Amino acid sequence: MQLTSPRLRAALLAAASLTLVAAVLPPPKALGIGDRLFPELGNPGYDVLSYDLSLTYKDNRSPLDAVTVIDARALEDLERVNLDFTHGTVASAEVNGEPARFESAGEDLVLTPAHPVVAHTPLRVVVRHTSDPRGRDDGGWVTTEDGLAMANQADAAHRVFPCNDHPADKAFFTFRITVPAGLTAVANGLPAARPVRRSGQPTTWTYRTLHPMATELAQVSVGSSAVPFGTGPHGLPLRDVVPAADRQRLEPWLKKTPAHIAWMEERVGRYPFENYGVLIARAKTGFELETQTLSLFESGLFTAGAYPEWYVESVMVHELAHQWFGDSVTPRTWSDLWLNEGHATWYEALYADGLGKYSLERRMREAYQRSDQWRAAGGPPAAPKPAPPGEKIGLFRPVVYDGSALILYALRQEIGADAFDRVERRWVAEHADSTAGTEDFVRLASREAGRDLEPFLKPWLYGATTPPMPGHPEWSAKAPKAAPAGPKAAVKEVPKKA
Template identity: 85%
Template sequence: MQLTSPRLRAALLAAASLTLVAAVLPPPKPLGIGDRLFPELGNPGYDVLSYDLSFTYKDNRTPLDAVTVISARTSQPLDTVNLDFAHGTVASAEVNGEPARFESAGEDLVLTPARPLTGGSPLHITIRHTSDPRGRGDGGWVPTDDGLAMANQADAAHRVFPCNDHPADKAYFTFRITAPAGLTAVANGMPGAMRVPRAAAATTWTYRTLHPMATELAQVSIGVSTVVHGTGPHGLPLRDVVATADREKLDPWLKKTAGHIEWMEQRVGRYPFENYGVLIAHAKTGFELETQTLSLFESGLFSGQGYPEWYVESVMVHELAHQWFGDSVTPRTWSDLWLNEGHATWYEALYADGLGKYSLERRMREAYQRSDQWRAAGGPPAAPKAAAPGQKIGLFRPVVYDGAALILYALRQEIGAEAFDRVERRWVGEHRDAVAGTEDFVRLASQEAGRDLGAFLQPWLYGKTTPAMPGHPEWGGAAGAAGTAGTAKKGAAGAAKKGAAPHTKAAGAEKRV
């Protein structure tokens, strides 16, 4: 007796076949691009061209509904596509317009397309998911008194949205943020159309970057905020985001940004992006953070807690300098972080020196005295210590701040101020909107110096001990009082009050910035 029709029997056979295939496939596993410090970040086989991120915000206790659309191109044949993603629930996934199977493996989301992907072909991914703002202390969304902000550096963007979470894969971004009436949403880039439904229960805000951006530099701010508009050098649009209640008292600080940009442009050339501003949030982060076109600051920095004006301005310049060093020119690997933080610290120190408040030479001498102990604690500047098994990496340590700025000081001492200035301008000019690493910097510096600087820079970059400082035999060996990472910004507060060298961006050894 025939129990099923031929059509139903065929469907059942097909379903059984799919079940069998799923059963024999190996379980998904997290991948990475082999970064020495974050080996499972990033994913091989494709290059992301753009992200289109949609978030619907309700409150800080409720996961945001989100849609991530990724446009990419494969670089090799792929049977599966790995994305970095955690702290959210996936509802559905599509690859090139067809439903795709999705599974989690570690902090990877593994997609199996309906059909294998060929190399060199377009890749279009749509993922409907949630994004959880409830903090776990490992970065991503940062709760503020009235909403949210983002702090994705170094390895936390994938705790907000599915992505290829490594700075080597930069892409363009579009943000669409829906928030209840009375709140303002701001993101990296230029504002687009704002949609206000008739019921006025919520507003959707749109922003687009005009330059490619690393995932760790993404920023979304939602809160009871005011956006203050201004104009910088060459007509550059400025927009600052502050709590509405703080608007008047913060105005003197906001007015300093145009002068800071002009100061930086005199040293390294034109500002590299479409706009700039500061986001001053009511949040306890323990750090300030460069996010592309919109730098994040704790409101406490500006609230008269004993920080002298010169120190606050130098911190503002530090984050601004990152727009060139770290944002426009992005590190090829996380071991190249010294190029970000060393340069930002260098211009921070140079600015304070220009104000006559804290001399560059004094700061570098004191850094030199602590350099060997910084290297012992955190590794050399261009090869920071990797995390021990089962531990989080303490990447943001003094050795990549003042310890790395010390390399730049040594380079200037070795090749002269004019050649050094040419190196700086050429570095941000030739690598604008791109990625570059330590070898690229050594090569460029050698070209400007007219001789191979590899032997000179090698011990500065990778040595366990600090070389002798050119032009300063009186400095002696690099030994002195311990400069632990815990003295970073927390110590800088007291240091600034006493006139000692500030050290920005980290409140402690394990703070992510």
């Protein structure tokens, strides 16, 4: 048969080429970058520069149609390109403009390009797929009463879109979200185009981040939402996303954000991103989450009347503090999680102390009494035990919250408040928009203290038992028989009823 169509000839030749390449390669396998807690998370061989995600939402009963475009740079020669992706159906894939063979291996989507990718050259991947929000309770899409939101921490972004799903590989994001008439879509960052609304027709909303972001911090909200705008310190744009029916009821809480930002800036420096706001969703998640520039909260935290005002505010400050600690300065490995949660808990506790409701010293003393139990159950703060199979959220234990804030309290006791404040400011300034780990923090603290702090900090970070607390020889690590009266732990990933 004579092939008269150039396009048909090209398609058949590409398919034949892919078949030949696949025939000489070993079977695909899931890869990872060797994270101690998530060994198959992330993928070697390339550095993602940007994601461009197009999502078309119909309703909560239907998978979203999606196109993910990844621009990256190859770090080595690649005969295959592994992406983290599951919970969706792939229709087609391209690598550098040519069709690529695609297969699944574990939770990886493995692409075999028509031609191997050469080291130190641009790499563009296009995947057309679905993104399924139905019937999942292991992260990714969160179903709300009127739509969807995202909760990707720790390893759930690849349940939404193909990606290099490890915080060590931060990238810029563009979101293009098409939703039915009457619904609003919001994502991280700033609007990149004005949505065009036509009566009864779907609307596409576009957003773009101005700073790199870890995949676990991506956020997309779809719903019957109101989007109030405001201004924070130094003219910072504020944008909140709330159920439209609850806007008036939630307004007093939204008005607290400028003061919270000013309070944090007094302690650690300027807010690190292009905007900020709170996303309040009608959903029961059991946690709050610091998605970059747009922190996710359950509506019940504000509307149920179950918590005192000071407690709710301290939770808001916890998630805000993450914008510096965890979002701008992102952990290099998941074992460095204590740097996120310890710092957010520290500023949450410091804020509550400033309100005169729950003193910092009392909270740290109570944490000290439980620290040995927490270390036995979850491992030391900087070397936590892996979560049980099927319970990835189990990584977020008390030892990485109050147990890690306790390390910061001990450090301040050891080097003094002035040196400690310098450590905090330099940490977020020197590592802004990048990743950092425990060793980096120890080096910086040592530099500010004028002496090697590794002998002091190592037992706090890695010890099976809790070291003596400087300045408090009377403190005991023996837990009392009954828990003292006090607030529930103001943390996000642990269910509040736990």
